[in-house]
Amino acid sequence: MTVEPYRRVLAISGVRRLTVLAVLARIPITATGIVLTLHVVLTLGHGYGAAGLVGGASTMASALGAPWLGRIVDRRGLRPMLVMAIVAEALFWFSAPWLPYPALLAAACVAGLFTLPVFSVVRQSLAALVPEDQRRAAYSLDSMSIELSYMVGPMVGVLVATQVSTTTAMIGCGAAIVTSGVALYVVNPPVKSERHSAAAATAVPWRSWLTPQLASVMIMTAGATMVLAGTDLAVVGALQSAGQTSWIGLVVAVWCLASLVGGFIYGALPRAVPPLVLTALLGALTVPVGLGTTWWSLSLMIVPAGLLCAPTLAAVADSMSRLAPESVRGLAMGLLSSSITVGFAVGAPLAGAVIDASAPPIAFVVAGLTGVAMAAVAWVVGRSRLWAQAPAAADSSAATISAIS
Numbered sequence: 001m002t003v004e005p006y007r008r009v010l011a012i013s014g015v016r017r018l019t020v021l022a023v024l025a026r027i028p029i030t031a032t033g034i035v036l037t038l039h040v041v042l043t044l045g046h047g048y049g050a051a052g053l054v055g056g057a058s059t060m061a062s063a064l065g066a067p068w069l070g071r072i073v074d075r076r077g078l079r080p081m082l083v084m085a086i087v088a089e090a091l092f093w094f095s096a097p098w099l100p101y102p103a104l105l106a107a108a109c110v111a112g113l114f115t116l117p118v119f120s121v122v123r124q125s126l127a128a129l130v131p132e133d134q135r136r137a138a139y140s141l142d143s144m145s146i147e148l149s150y151m152v153g154p155m156v157g158v159l160v161a162t163q164v165s166t167t168t169a170m171i172g173c174g175a176a177i178v179t180s181g182v183a184l185y186v187v188n189p190p191v192k193s194e195r196h197s198a199a200a201a202t203a204v205p206w207r208s209w210l211t212p213q214l215a216s217v218m219i220m221t222a223g224a225t226m227v228l229a230g231t232d233l234a235v236v237g238a239l240q241s242a243g244q245t246s247w248i249g250l251v252v253a254v255w256c257l258a259s260l261v262g263g264f265i266y267g268a269l270p271r272a273v274p275p276l277v278l279t280a281l282l283g284a285l286t287v288p289v290g291l292g293t294t295w296w297s298l299s300l301m302i303v304p305a306g307l308l309c310a311p312t313l314a315a316v317a318d319s320m321s322r323l324a325p326e327s328v329r330g331l332a333m334g335l336l337s338s339s340i341t342v343g344f345a346v347g348a349p350l351a352g353a354v355i356d357a358s359a360p361p362i363a364f365v366v367a368g369l370t371g372v373a374m375a376a377v378a379w380v381v382g383r384s385r386l387w388a389q390a391p392a393a394a395d396s397s398a399a400t401i402s403a404i405s
Helices: 004-013 013-044 046-074 076-094 101-112 117-129 132-161 166-185 193-202 212-239 246-268 276-291 295-306 309-322 328-356 360-382 391-404
Strands: none
Touching: 004 013, 004 132, 004 246, 013 046, 013 101, 013 117, 013 132, 013 166, 046 076, 046 101, 046 117, 046 212, 076 166, 076 276, 101 295, 117 132, 117 166, 117 276, 117 328, 132 166, 132 246, 132 309, 193 391, 212 246, 212 276, 212 295, 246 276, 246 295, 246 309, 276 295, 276 309, 276 360, 328 360, 328 391
């Protein structure tokens, strides 16, 4: 294992700047969920159910809007989409602190459709900047940067919301998101490679790219994020039931650190591990995490699964970039983001229902087995012939199919 793959990727023009911008832009986005929750509970005086409804409405709207925003990028370029998203984000976050609950719920639904798609844009830009043989390292680096953002964003959001006010936290999130959007507009990272700019302008029929293999990647992605969301909630439930809630932050930090290490190792490996294998292993290694009954044993048990978090997300992004033609890559990356969003939206409530009905250790089992089951479904779908592929699509994806599964 060597750091040379990362040195080569960072030496590519535009990648280093994009990576730094991605980390900074994702920090406020990762804080929005907890800030909205605390605002509804602490400031508006509603319960966690009402807070979850606002977060869920925004999340599902974001899942619906991501492919649409990606399609705008494909057809008109990055900047027109960014203008729409920046205006919508500014209108929501600079008015939301003073909205009554019903209006906040409605506004969250509308604003969710225009959520600034930093994650999709960065993945699409990496595919344009980085040659195929170096993308595994590039997406591993990106997955590690996501972990860093999640380690900082929610923590800062909670600190500001509880020590200052939720209004200040919401305005701060909005200002940071708008600033990130403006920075992306100014930098204007490429979303299509120069080498394929002419081919990218040609319309591609959806049947030629929306293949069973691409659908398989989306299913894997949803399955992996269901595991992550379920694990996150199960950790909270396990430590709460053990009377060790003060250790939640440390256990989550260990989990994130393991993911960072795993992402670094995966990007530096001489050969890629198929995302189907990574998804199945992520689920399988999550099953025994519930055997940890104290903060320290839970920290130890979560490390093996944690090592596979960033590699799995990097692998599915890499596969999507290879399967989707450049002319529809924005739409494809939007679909990938939607898969991630749906996985989180389903995984957390599923784990919560299991915890309420039985016990936190069972939630780890259900989350893990769900990931394994989704990997099995992805395997079946990837080898099916759900619809006829155009000859060109079959030729272009033939070399990718074996790498995916």
